Amino acid sequence: MSLGGAIPTTTCHHRSVFLRPVYRFGLFKPNGISRQKRGRLLTSAIVALDIAFTIIIVATMDKLIQLIQLGFLFLFTLISLPNSLSQQDSFYMDFVVDAVEMPSEDYYDYIVVGGGTAGCPLAATLSERYKVLVLERGGVPFGNPNLMTQEGFLAALSEVDAFDSPAQTFISEDGVPNARGRVLGGSSAINAGFYSRADEEFYARSGINWDFNLVNQSYEWVERSIVFRPELKSWQSAVRDGMLEARIDPYNGFTLHHVLGTKIGASTFDNSGRRHSAADLLFFSNSSNIRVVVYAYVERILLAATSASPESKQAAIGVIFRDRIGQFHHAMVKDNGEVLLTAGALGSPQLLLLSGIGPRLYLSSLGIPVAHHSPYVGQFVYDNPRNGISIVPPIPLEYSLIQVVGITGTGSYLEAASNFIPFASPINSIFIRAPASPVYLAVATLMQKISGPASVGSLRLASPDVRVNPVVRFNYFSDPGDLQRCVNGTRKLGDLLNTRSMEVYKFDQRFGGRDFRYVGPALPVNQSSDALMAEFCRRTVSTIWHYHGGCVVGRVVDGDLRMIGIDSLRIIDGSTFTVSPGTNPQATLLMLGRHAGLLMLRERGS
Numbered sequence: 001m002s003l004g005g006a007i008p009t010t011t012c013h014h015r016s017v018f019l020r021p022v023y024r025f026g027l028f029k030p031n032g033i034s035r036q037k038r039g040r041l042l043t044s045a046i047v048a049l050d051i052a053f054t055i056i057i058v059a060t061m062d063k064l065i066q067l068i069q070l071g072f073l074f075l076f077t078l079i080s081l082p083n084s085l086s087q088q089d090s091f092y093m094d095f096v097v098d099a100v101e102m103p104s105e106d107y108y109d110y111i112v113v114g115g116g117t118a119g120c121p122l123a124a125t126l127s128e129r130y131k132v133l134v135l136e137r138g139g140v141p142f143g144n145p146n147l148m149t150q151e152g153f154l155a156a157l158s159e160v161d162a163f164d165s166p167a168q169t170f171i172s173e174d175g176v177p178n179a180r181g182r183v184l185g186g187s188s189a190i191n192a193g194f195y196s197r198a199d200e201e202f203y204a205r206s207g208i209n210w211d212f213n214l215v216n217q218s219y220e221w222v223e224r225s226i227v228f229r230p231e232l233k234s235w236q237s238a239v240r241d242g243m244l245e246a247r248i249d250p251y252n253g254f255t256l257h258h259v260l261g262t263k264i265g266a267s268t269f270d271n272s273g274r275r276h277s278a279a280d281l282l283f284f285s286n287s288s289n290i291r292v293v294v295y296a297y298v299e300r301i302l303l304a305a306t307s308a309s310p311e312s313k314q315a316a317i318g319v320i321f322r323d324r325i326g327q328f329h330h331a332m333v334k335d336n337g338e339v340l341l342t343a344g345a346l347g348s349p350q351l352l353l354l355s356g357i358g359p360r361l362y363l364s365s366l367g368i369p370v371a372h373h374s375p376y377v378g379q380f381v382y383d384n385p386r387n388g389i390s391i392v393p394p395i396p397l398e399y400s401l402i403q404v405v406g407i408t409g410t411g412s413y414l415e416a417a418s419n420f421i422p423f424a425s426p427i428n429s430i431f432i433r434a435p436a437s438p439v440y441l442a443v444a445t446l447m448q449k450i451s452g453p454a455s456v457g458s459l460r461l462a463s464p465d466v467r468v469n470p471v472v473r474f475n476y477f478s479d480p481g482d483l484q485r486c487v488n489g490t491r492k493l494g495d496l497l498n499t500r501s502m503e504v505y506k507f508d509q510r511f512g513g514r515d516f517r518y519v520g521p522a523l524p525v526n527q528s529s530d531a532l533m534a535e536f537c538r539r540t541v542s543t544i545w546h547y548h549g550g551c552v553v554g555r556v557v558d559g560d561l562r563m564i565g566i567d568s569l570r571i572i573d574g575s576t577f578t579v580s581p582g583t584n585p586q587a588t589l590l591m592l593g594r595h596a597g598l599l600m601l602r603e604r605g606s
Contacts, residue, residue, distance in 0.1 A: 098323070109131045109334055137298070137467075139164075141279055167190045174474055195267055238502065245496075248261060303355070314567070319339060377551060387448060400418045413449050414448045416447070455475045546585055553577075
């Protein structure tokens with residue numbers, strides 16, 4: 001399937017209008033607060049400062065330094081207060097509520113289960129005409145510095161607990177640590193922010209019925225609001241130059257499109273390092289039509305027969321969700337309404353299985369009443385394996401997440417990041433497999449992920465409790481083609497390391513020569529050996545968090561993302577994909593939510 005020119009592939013070399021987000025409703029600027037509120041804020045600030053300095057004056061000398069430090073923190077908080085208040089202004093607070101505040105039963109046109117990367121733009125779009133409920137199991141990202149800043153990326157993934165942290169970690173049966181979002185905005189609120197549109201082949205391979213005019217409009221709607229052109233610093237610039245030396249060409253400059261060669265992609269972090277996630281898109285909702293409920297765990301999808309006939313199809317009529325104190329609530333759909341599952345590649349198949357929708361024999365073996373036999377729920381699950389190396393540089397290193405990507409012609413993508421890692425941190429195993437150390441190190445990382453992949457895994461329930469992660473096995477490299485793509489990609493990493501652009505990151509050796517200081521495994525010395533490179537791929541496999549599938553098109557849902565065999569139920573997220581789009585799925589999932597919403601509005605004649 002060709003896009004027929006709907007999405008131009010010309011390279012964008014300038015800072016376009018869409019890279020300047022529309023800050024609606026005063027969300028990120030002080031003048032979004034009313035004059036009266038600014039007056040009250042100023043008065044409060046003056047009083048608070050007076051109290052703070054009085055405390056410092058009367059404090060004993062041994063506490064003075066501590067109080068001065070506290071005073072600086074307090075001043076910083078006051079400076080930030082207008083933004084904090086504007087994030088919680090009346091527009092936002094009008095429609096975001098804790099699940100404990102919800103009635104025991106209510107009715108909506110659309111119930112969106114999962115306020116994540118696709119769910120937020122979907123809900124915002126549908127609210128233009130219809131009453132929409134969003135049920136999100138996590139909290140709100142705004143105000144959490146680890147979520148809202150680029151520097152907090154690793155810390156957000158390290159602060160994990162069983163039921164409340166924004167990132168919920170899991171380890172696949174392959175032994176690879178992984179993570180999923182548990183916060184409004186979903187994985188777009190915890191990821192590395194890279195933004196690049198899907199490759200053209202994805203649209204045909206996805207099986208989804210696309211309207212390419214709406215595809216373009218949907219991408220642009222997202223890009224006007226939360227997408228930015230990054231500014232490259234030393235490490236990312238060196239990687240870009242090294243990729244070109246390594247013959248990952250041509251150079252495509254800055255572009256949102258998936259094109260062979262080396263490119264600079266966009267980011268959902270602005271140039272001050274602030275994150276803009278799918279949650280920001282909710283500010284384009286019709287606030288009188290939408291309710292976003294946080295800390296709401298959906299336990300089950302409710303089904304009912306569409307007629308009295310024994311052959312009647314079933315339809316989704318609502319969901320049951322539980323709040324933080326254990327109370328149960330019913331959310332029901334009105335006539336012609338739908339339940340829209342947007343809980344992601346783990347959450348969507350998990351909820352279907354817990355609702356009795358899945359393989360009959362499997363559900364029966366667990367004692368779950370079978371509501372609808374759908375043999376492929378939880379099957380065809382994929383994850384793109386990541387392999388790479390990390391080095392400690394001899395020169396100062398700035399913090400950077402993925403900005404430059406090398407798209408090779410052999411089925412692999414090369415990327416880079418630089419950060420400061422505490423080796424005693426529990427996230428160590430997610431990023432670098434190396435001996436623990438109590439120090440922070442500046443680390444530069446080069447990585448490659450394979451396209452596709454072709455290796456197929458599966459998902460099954462670990463518990464009847466929806467809060468517990470399902471068990472998943474991705475079967476990395478079980479397909480020989482995936483392993484060969486990894487060999488090709490890691491070999492290209494070796495080419496990159498051998499370029500002049502990387503020389504500055506080497507240390508002088510005691511007995512002459514220069515070499516890198518690795519954190520964790522280095523590439524094999526003999527990179528011409530397929531066997532050694534394949535062994536490196538297997539030994540160092542990790543994830544880049546692009547897992548997908550479990551409710552794939554053609555087996556669980558149709559091309560319009562409707563559940564096969566059940567009316568009024570759709571699945572609109574990455575669980576429907578059999579391949580990962582382009583170098584990163586974030587842009588496509590954001591577009592998908594908007595695209596699906598626009599199509600649904602059109603279907604109902606709006």
